[in-house]
Amino acid sequence: MTHPPSVGRAPHRAPEQPPAPTAAPAPPQPSARAAAIARLRAAATTEPGRLQIIGAVLALLVLVFGAVTAFEISGRAASADDVVERSQPLSADAAGIYRSLADADAAAASGFLAGPQEPRAVHEQYVKDIEEASRLLVKAAANTDAGTTSGREITTLNEGLPRYAGLIERARAANRQGLPLGGAYLRYANQQMSGELLPAAERLYKAETGRLDGDHRSARARPWFSLGAGVLALAVLVWAQRRNYRRTNRVFNHGLVAATAAATVLLLWLAVGHTVARSDLAEADSHGQRSMDVLNRARIDSLKARADENLTVVARGAVLTADGKNDKYETDYTAGMKALGEELAAAVKLADDTGDTTGGKPVAAASKAVTEWQERHRTARKTDDAGDYESALEQIIGQENSTGESFKKVDDALRDALAHEQDDFTRAARDGRGALGGLPVGAAVLAVLGAVAAIVGINRRLSEFR
Amino acid sequence: MTAKDPGTGRGRLRRLRGWGGVTAMAAACAVTASLTLLPLSHQGDDVFGPQVTGPGAAHALQARADTCTDPEASVRPGEVDGDAVRKIKERGKLIAGVDQNSFQWGFRNPESGDLEGFDIDLVRAIAKDILGDGGKVIFRAIPTNQRIAALENDKVDVVVRTMTINCARLQQVSFSTAYFQAGQQVLAAKEDHSITGFNSTLAGKRVCTAEGSTAYEALEKESFGSAFKDKHDGTAADEDRLTVPNQLDCLVRLQLGEVDAVVTDNALAAGQAAQDPAVELKGDPFTTEYYGVATKKGANDLVARVNKVLVDYRAGGADSLWMKSYREWLEDGLPGIGAPPAPKYRD
Numbered sequence: 001m002t003h004p005p006s007v008g009r010a011p012h013r014a015p016e017q018p019p020a021p022t023a024a025p026a027p028p029q030p031s032a033r034a035a036a037i038a039r040l041r042a043a044a045t046t047e048p049g050r051l052q053i054i055g056a057v058l059a060l061l062v063l064v065f066g067a068v069t070a071f072e073i074s075g076r077a078a079s080a081d082d083v084v085e086r087s088q089p090l091s092a093d094a095a096g097i098y099r100s101l102a103d104a105d106a107a108a109a110s111g112f113l114a115g116p117q118e119p120r121a122v123h124e125q126y127v128k129d130i131e132e133a134s135r136l137l138v139k140a141a142a143n144t145d146a147g148t149t150s151g152r153e154i155t156t157l158n159e160g161l162p163r164y165a166g167l168i169e170r171a172r173a174a175n176r177q178g179l180p181l182g183g184a185y186l187r188y189a190n191q192q193m194s195g196e197l198l199p200a201a202e203r204l205y206k207a208e209t210g211r212l213d214g215d216h217r218s219a220r221a222r223p224w225f226s227l228g229a230g231v232l233a234l235a236v237l238v239w240a241q242r243r244n245y246r247r248t249n250r251v252f253n254h255g256l257v258a259a260t261a262a263a264t265v266l267l268l269w270l271a272v273g274h275t276v277a278r279s280d281l282a283e284a285d286s287h288g289q290r291s292m293d294v295l296n297r298a299r300i301d302s303l304k305a306r307a308d309e310n311l312t313v314v315a316r317g318a319v320l321t322a323d324g325k326n327d328k329y330e331t332d333y334t335a336g337m338k339a340l341g342e343e344l345a346a347a348v349k350l351a352d353d354t355g356d357t358t359g360g361k362p363v364a365a366a367s368k369a370v371t372e373w374q375e376r377h378r379t380a381r382k383t384d385d386a387g388d389y390e391s392a393l394e395q396i397i398g399q400e401n402s403t404g405e406s407f408k409k410v411d412d413a414l415r416d417a418l419a420h421e422q423d424d425f426t427r428a429a430r431d432g433r434g435a436l437g438g439l440p441v442g443a444a445v446l447a448v449l450g451a452v453a454a455i456v457g458i459n460r461r462l463s464e465f466r
Numbered sequence: 467m468t469a470k471d472p473g474t475g476r477g478r479l480r481r482l483r484g485w486g487g488v489t490a491m492a493a494a495c496a497v498t499a500s501l502t503l504l505p506l507s508h509q510g511d512d513v514f515g516p517q518v519t520g521p522g523a524a525h526a527l528q529a530r531a532d533t534c535t536d537p538e539a540s541v542r543p544g545e546v547d548g549d550a551v552r553k554i555k556e557r558g559k560l561i562a563g564v565d566q567n568s569f570q571w572g573f574r575n576p577e578s579g580d581l582e583g584f585d586i587d588l589v590r591a592i593a594k595d596i597l598g599d600g601g602k603v604i605f606r607a608i609p610t611n612q613r614i615a616a617l618e619n620d621k622v623d624v625v626v627r628t629m630t631i632n633c634a635r636l637q638q639v640s641f642s643t644a645y646f647q648a649g650q651q652v653l654a655a656k657e658d659h660s661i662t663g664f665n666s667t668l669a670g671k672r673v674c675t676a677e678g679s680t681a682y683e684a685l686e687k688e689s690f691g692s693a694f695k696d697k698h699d700g701t702a703a704d705e706d707r708l709t710v711p712n713q714l715d716c717l718v719r720l721q722l723g724e725v726d727a728v729v730t731d732n733a734l735a736a737g738q739a740a741q742d743p744a745v746e747l748k749g750d751p752f753t754t755e756y757y758g759v760a761t762k763k764g765a766n767d768l769v770a771r772v773n774k775v776l777v778d779y780r781a782g783g784a785d786s787l788w789m790k791s792y793r794e795w796l797e798d799g800l801p802g803i804g805a806p807p808a809p810k811y812r813d
Contacts, residue, residue, distance in 0.1 A: 178574075179741045180737075184717065184718045188718050316567055385608075
């Protein structure tokens with residue numbers, strides 16, 4: 001970032017030079033501007049004067065090229081850096097908050113169903129989820145201004161989480177005493193979770209993902225100004241050498257050749273470097289980010305569906321849909337599973353489109369487990385509706401052949417798929433950022449070298465007039 | 467059933483129809499009128515005793531079933547096996563649809579995992595009578611909205627699940643005689659002396675009811691200046707703060723200090739009070755409704771058999787099975803009941 005200003009200042013020195021040796025004809029003090037124009041006009045009438053002007057323009061163009069490149073690429077590199085180091089991790093953290101909350105809710109309901117003494121592993125999972133969500137919230141808060149959308153969602157989450165955890169503890173306490181009241185507390189906690197916390201987490205995730213997309217776009221935007229400045233500088237350099245050749249019959253002016261070489265190297269570096277960065281970032285986006293987005297949503301929908309499935313058994317028809325015809329939780333479960341199916345289909349398509357066979361495997365496994373889950377769920381519902389509660393419970397929270405087992409398969413497969421996509425993303429985005437590495441500094445150095453070389457070359461020619 | 471029928475899901479509105487006759491009957495026959503008339507409880511025991519013919523005045527006022535002015539009137543007790551009873555005997559098991567989340571009525575004992583409660587005791591008594599063994603029962607915990615469907619689809623023989631007898635339901639199922647009288651009542655914190663019942667002391671209070679319940683309808687008629695509606699009731703944005711999906715949710719709101727009082731059916735309120743020693747019923751019930759055992763429509767042999775079981779169940783005064791079960795499950799939360807409701811018959 002320190003380069004552009006210093007380089008930017010340099011051109012001003014160059015135009016100062018030519019007027020000095022020629023000395024002004026100095027008409028009787030018109031305005032300063034008119035005087036400068038008059039001086040230039042006078043200079044343009046002689047060859048040394050013209051050469052001085054050409055030299056100044058060449059140096060200026062090469063410096064401008066370097067400065068614009070350094071400036072534009074610094075911006076692109078900063079955006080690419082943000083993608084890798086800041087916005088993607090923040091987006092992943094927001095997804096982590098979202099997921100931890102949904103998982104905590106599913107775990108709380110599972111533990112509740114198991115009876116007054118919930119399985120240790122299930123409770124530990126719940127505690128871990130709450131801790132993880134709290135930890136990520138602190139991290140997210142540290143990286144976010146309180147006044148922004150994300151800041152407000154973080155506040156909502158920070159306020160709601162302890163309240164949710166309190167309701168769950170009341171549910172556990174009542175369940176431990178065998179009071180049906182525990183189920184009512186659990187449903188209230190779930191209402192807080194699905195009505196306030198999860199929507200806030202989703203908005204946070206969306207905001208962070210939006211920020212990531214923005215960084216992505218600005219990193220990938222073509223550096224048109226730099227490219228234009230480069231082409232212009234080269235064109236003028238070529239013209240100057242052609243003019244020189246015509247007037248002196250000398251093929252090479254070493255200074256100008258060196259300047260041309262420097263500008264050409266910089267232009268190629270710029271074009272190739274950014275194109276590579278662009279394609280790496282595009283790959284990070286298409287292979288990693290988009291898949292991750294779909295997979296994150298799929299994972300959260302699977303968690304919500306699991307919580308709804310458990311609550312169907314907890315509530316046992318105590319809560320109906322708005323029209324009073326169907327069980328609310330069963331209806332929510334069905335909707336969640338439908339969304340999950342669609343998201344998995346999208347993930348499969350993304351993996352196919354990008355030829356990502358490794359990434360496709362866990363997604364296919366997840367799809368298979370979802371089918372199994374739905375079949376088992378139908379069986380469990382049938383058992384439950386027939387009044388065989390004990391068997392239905394076993395079919396839902398049991399260790400083997402239960403919907404819980406299928407759900408775990410889905411969750412594990414999605415976790416693997418996400419880890420794979422995250423690796424893909426990080427690798428490609430790092431490559432993209434790396435492709436821009438050194439370019440701003442290189443642009444500054446090459447431009448200064450080129451400008452110096454151009455002035456040296458022109459001065460050499462000028463010296464022949466003395 | 468247009469009401470959402472949450473909790474134990476009784477659509478309480480309909481059953482209010484045709485109460486003129488009942489009220490007249492009750493007035494004419496004060497002995498049978500109220501379970502809360504403590505001084506009369508001993509006298510009541512005699513009336514509700516084994517001689518189940520009941521007061522003659524009641525019959526005189528009874529309307530015919532098809533016009534449904536008196537839904538509590540059921541078929542006479544009998545022991546003649548028809549298809550329904552024979553099926554149970556052949557199977558060797560009675561299949562009963564019950565609740566498992568209604569504290570003290572039908573709920574799962576967390577230690578044993580077994581179903582227990584006032585309704586469950588009655589189911590066992592029916593099984594004992596028909597099959598000779600109170601253990602020969604398959605309990606099916608059915609959701610509120612599946613009660614009628616479970617009977618129609620032969621998934622269960624009887625539904626004993628705090629189910630209120632009313633005319634609309636009589637179109638779909640048959641009911642035994644009433645085995646419990648309930649009514650709407652106010653529940654609030656014991657410490658809260660500012661609320662004394664369903665009256666003007668509710669002014670300015672936040673009152674919780676189950677969506678679409680009789681209690682909610684009662685408040686709509688006369689709210690006494692209380693707040694009992696959510697801003698977005700009936701829409702997807704429903705806050706579920708004052709009107710909630712299930713009556714038990716009201717106890718959650720009451721404990722969290724989000725509401726000041728609950729209006730619900732006292733039988734269920736008793737279940738709430740039993741789960742929280744800091745709350746109690748305030749004032750008297752302000753409606754009357756009866757629970758009955760439901761069977762598939764037209765299974766008159768089974769209804770008659772259940773009515774016979776109920777005759778025996780009520781018999782014995784303070785030592786009757788009914789009173790024993792009452793004392794075990796309900797008395798703590800719903801004190802002051804001296805006898806079961808009197809049976810009424812169609813002829």
